[in-house]
Amino acid sequence: MSIRLSATAFALALLAGCAAPPPRTGTPVAVALPPKASAPAATATPADDNLNATVWTQTAIEHDLIYLQTYRDARQRLLAALQDKRWDALPQDDRVAPVKGLKPAVVLDIDETVLDNSPYQARLIRSGGEFNEADWAAWCKEEKARALPGAVEFTQFAASHGIAVIYISNRARDLDQATLANLRKVGLPVSGPDAFLGLGTFVKGCEQIGTEKGCRRQLISRHYRVLMQFGDQIGDFVDVPANIPRGRASAVAPYLSWIGTRWFVLPNPTYGSWEPALFNNDWQAPREERRRLKIGALRQQ
Ligand SMILES: [Mg+2]
Structure with missing residues (x-):
């Protein structure tokens, strides 16, 4: 997770009261109404950009069901993909070697794809802090991230059919050992150190651009049909x-027919490149400015 997180000033203004469910019959029912809430002072309870996203990730059953649904669907499609020798899920620019004769693999991101790092987000909300590499590395070295629903079953299924399971992650390479240990602890298959391609992986003949994963996909393409x-x-x-x-929409536009067949996209409302896209990727801008631009991106119609 190299992508920096949103501003996290503490606490969301809580809703003043919940609506009582309607009675099942026409019988009048006395409902105790909550005291009338006065309008909150603008600065009394600063909004936290990440509270709803993180608490949804951690508590909403819908979150778990989306992961389960995605991995189950992928599992049901996997053997057909294995049998179709022309089937490949790498984008055209990253397929630098022909697929014929290559071993099959599946490629997964790690954070918020197979491992759940929401406790790290929760700590930031509690502390009022923002993402920083030192805290993030410390969390990774705890090796306590849980597996996301369906991920273990899917990857074990793939491995049991001779399909290599390869992780491309923007975790720094000095987190290799902790990351591999965490993956193993939760039951995710790790065939060896080469199964993890972290940030900083050198790929001969490919110019690494920022945190982009293209070079690592090219490396995989030399050895695997994905x-x-x-x-x-x-x-x-x-x-x-x-x-x-x-630009984000343009990048995926050629591949929309692959969504749900070759590419499986999972939800992450807590952080991601979608967020800095809204403030021109300028993390140096003050929190309030970033927040102003995000609010400006809201559609009201
Ligand atoms: Mg991720």
């Missing part, structure tokens, strides 16, 4: 030369 890719960021699937909303 049946499926999984991620919570579009950069997990294809390079994104222009991280602005229109």
Whole structure:
């Protein structure tokens, strides 16, 4: 997770009261109404950009069901993809060697794709802090991230059919050992150190651009036919030369028919490249300015 997080001033204004459910019959029912809430002072309870996203990730059953649904669907499609020798899930620019005769693989991102790092987000909300590499590395070294629903079953199924399971992650390479240990602890298959391609992986003949994963996909393409890719960021699937909303849409436009067949996209409302795309990727801008631009991106119609 190299993508920096949103501003996290503490606490969301809580709703004043919940609506009582309607009675089942026409019988009048006395409902105790909450005291009338006065309008909150503008600065009394600063909004936290990440509270709803993180608490949804951690508590909403819908979150878990989306992961389960995605991995189950992929599993049902996997053997057909294996049998179709022309089937490949790498974008055209990253397929640098012909697929014929190559071993099959699936390629997965790690954070918020197979491992759940929402406790790290929760800590930031509690502390009022923002993402920083030192805290993030410390969390990774705890090796306590849980597996996301369906991920273990899917990857074990793939491995049991002779399909290599390869992780491309923007975790720094000095987190290799902790990351591999965490993956193993939760039951995700790790065939060896080569199964993890972290940020900083050198790929001969390919110029690394920022945190883009294209070079690592090219490296994989020399050895594997990729049946499926999984991620919570579009950069997990294809390079994104222009991280602005229109550029992001353009990057995936040629591959829309692959969504749900070769590319499986998972939800991450807590952080991601979608966020800096709204403030021109300028993390140096003050929190309030970033927030102002995000609010400006809201559609009201
Ligand atoms: Mg991720």
